[in-house]
Amino acid sequence: GAGVSQTPSNKVTEKGKYVELRCDPISGHTALYWYRQSLGQGPEFLIYFQGTGAADDSGLPNDRFFAVRPEGSVSTLKIQRTERGDSAVYLCASSLGGDGGNEQFFGPGTRLTVL
Amino acid sequence: GDSVTQMEGPVTLSEEAFLTINCTYTATGYPSLFWYVQYPGEGLQLLLKATKADDKGSNKGFEATYRKETTSFHLEKGSVQVSDSAVYFCALGNAGGTSYGKLTFGQGTILTVHP
Numbered sequence: 001g002a003g004v005s006q007t008p009s010n011k012v013t014e015k016g017k018y019v020e021l022r023c024d025p026i027s028g029h030t031a032l033y034w035y036r037q038s039l040g041q042g043p044e045f046l047i048y049f050q051g052t053g054a055a056d057d058s059g060l061p062n063d064r065f066f067a068v069r070p071e072g073s074v075s076t077l078k079i080q081r082t083e084r085g086d087s088a089v090y091l092c093a094s095s096l097g098g099d100g101g102n103e104q105f106f107g108p109g110t111r112l113t114v115l
Numbered sequence: 116g117d118s119v120t121q122m123e124g125p126v127t128l129s130e131e132a133f134l135t136i137n138c139t140y141t142a143t144g145y146p147s148l149f150w151y152v153q154y155p156g157e158g159l160q161l162l163l164k165a166t167k168a169d170d171k172g173s174n175k176g177f178e179a180t181y182r183k184e185t186t187s188f189h190l191e192k193g194s195v196q197v198s199d200s201a202v203y204f205c206a207l208g209n210a211g212g213t214s215y216g217k218l219t220f221g222q223g224t225i226l227t228v229h230p
Contacts, residue, residue, distance in 0.1 A: 042220030042221050042223050043218070043220050045217045045219070091159065093159075093218075
């Protein structure tokens with residue numbers, strides 16, 4: 001079956017612009033996670049959805065970052081007034097549930113570059 | 116909070132050499148432990164996991180044992196191949212409290228295997 005997909009694969013934007021990053025999880029997976037991976041680092045947690053609701057957004061760095069999952073499937077990560085420090089690979093993952101033992105399946109990521 | 120520490124890389128080995136990548140963790144409760152791998156040009160994928168103390172995860176010749184007494188989950192392989200060249204991430208998933216199974220990653224270890 002289809003894995004987790006993310007679009008776009010690459011996004012180049014200018015400082016101060018607004019961007020949206022999309023994630024299509026594996027069908028039937030109720031848990032969805034966003035992570036951010038800077039060069040040479042491991043992924044860092046941003047936000048977790050169980051169904052439509054954001055159960056844990058403690059990893060969002062500030063109020064410029066926001067994510068939604070209105071129908072419990074596709075999710076969009078939104079970044080306002082982008083800054084150069086936002087440049088990173090944004091990863092989406094999904095799993096069957098929010099239990100710590102469930103495997104998370106990762107998408108290929110969106111590489112965001114803020115000029 | 117939860118944290119994962121991996122041995123610093125990069126690690127360079129000859130084919131058929133023995134591999135160890137050290138991983139230690141700090142966590143509350145009873146986390147699950149994972150090794151993820153990122154091959155060149157590909158997304159993160161699960162290599163192996165262990166969900167409780169003394170469990171051994173194994174896959175593709177790689178093994179790791181969940182050691183609660185030393186809070187470690189070291190990755191080993193008896194004979195590496197060129198195709199094992201990749202970045203390896205140790206991670207923990209903690210369903211305790213409000214963690215909801217989000218993954219906490221180490222910084223990654225780059226492995227290069229030469230023929």
